[in-house]
Ligand SMILES: Nc1nc2c(c(=O)[nH]1)N[C@@H](CN(C=O)c1ccc(C(=O)N[C@@H](CCC(=O)O)C(=O)O)cc1)CN2
C-alpha cells in the first residue's frame with residue numbers, strides 16, 4: 001500500500017510510521033511522499049530517510065497544490081499526521097474513504113475548528129474530564145466528523161497536567177495509528 005503523509009509539526013506521528021515500516025510492523029506499506037503545509041521538524045524527519053517531501057506553504061492553495069503533487073502517484077491512502085490545515089470539500093470528496101486522521105481526543109468530544117495540539121488537552125483538563133485518549137477517523141468535509149476507525153481511552157488521574165496528557169496521548173496515537181494503517185493495508 002502506497003501512502004502519502006500530510007504534516008505540520010514535530011512529526012512524531014510520521015516518525016512512528018517510519019519506524020513501524022523499518023521494524024517490520026507495517027509490511028507492504030510504503031511512504032511514497034510527505035507533504036507539509038509549513039516548514040517543520042516533520043520535514044527533516046522525512047528527508048532524513050530520503051522520502052520525497054513537498055513544502056506547500058500557500059494555505060489558500062494547499063488542497064489544489066497537494067492534489068497536483070498526488071496526481072499519477074497511485075497513492076492508496078493519505079494519512080493526516082499532526083496536520084493542521086483544513087482541507088477543501090473538493091479535495092476531501094476526491095479522497096473519500098482513502099484519507100484518515102489521528103486526533104488527540106475521544107471524538108466526537110473535543111474536535112472541530114480550534115481543537116488541535118495542546119488546546120485539546122487544556123480543554124479536557126479545564127472540564128475536569130475523567131478520561132481522554134485518541135481517535136483515528138476517516139476525513140470528511142466537516143472537521144473531525146468522519147466515521148471512527150479506532151479509538152482508545154485511558155483514565156486521567158487527579159492533578160495531571162497538559163504536558164503529561166500530551167505525552168500519554170502520544171503513546172495512544174502511536175498504537176492506534178499504526179493499527180489503523182495495518183487494518184487498511186489488508
Ligand atoms: N476537511 C477536513 N480537514 C481536516 C480535518 C478534517 O476532519 N476535515 N482534520 C484536521 C485535523 N485536525 C484535528 O484532528 C484539526 C486541525 C486543525 C484545526 C484548526 O483549528 N486549525 C486552525 C489553524 C491551525 C494552524 O494552522 O496552526 C484553523 O483552521 O483555524 C482543527 C482540527 C486536518 N484537516
Ligand SMILES: NCC(=O)N[C@@H]1O[C@H](COP(=O)([O-])[O-])[C@@H](O)[C@H]1O
Nearest residue numbers: 009010011012013081082104116117
Ligand atoms: N487535530 C490535529 C492535532 O491536534 N494533531 C496533534 O498534533 C500533535 C503533534 O503531532 P506531530 O508530532 O505528529 O506533528 C499530536 O498530538 C497530534 O495529535
